[in-house]
Amino acid sequence: MKPETFLPQDYRPAEDEPFMNDRQLEYFRRKLLTWKADILNGSRETLEGLAAGSRNMPDITDRASEETDRALELRxxxxxxxxxxxxxxxLRRIDAGEYGYCEVTGEPISLRRLDARPIATMTLEAQERHERRERVHRED
Incomplete structure (x- = not known):
């Protein structure tokens, strides 16, 4: 296990530093872990709310509205x-040294794209080609 990388609080990956250096990897690891924790906390709150919110409403409209809200929340x-x-x-790609590179072309994914969508697995161009092919096959 390698030592933890120091990361200043205001650090942002920059184009003028080596791509996917230790600081960038640590930045994206923390970003992903924070995002995951937020999602899991929200899920826990939803489950608690659903368990507590099961009440018998006599008004059919109120009941239908609550069921719709529940279905939307569950989706x-x-x-x-x-x-x-x-x-x-x-996170596994970070550990394997594969993070930040397009799974189709092997080219680096732009830092701006990764910052906006840290789970991206393709460059923007490869993603657009993939989506165009998907659309064509759907229309067949």
């Missing part, structure tokens, strides 16, 4: 559960 949490697995995959 949102399901999407976030999938997001947690993508975050875990990104």
């Amino acid at each position: 949102t949490r399901d999407r976030q559960r999938k997001l947690v697995s993508k975050i875990d995959a990104a």
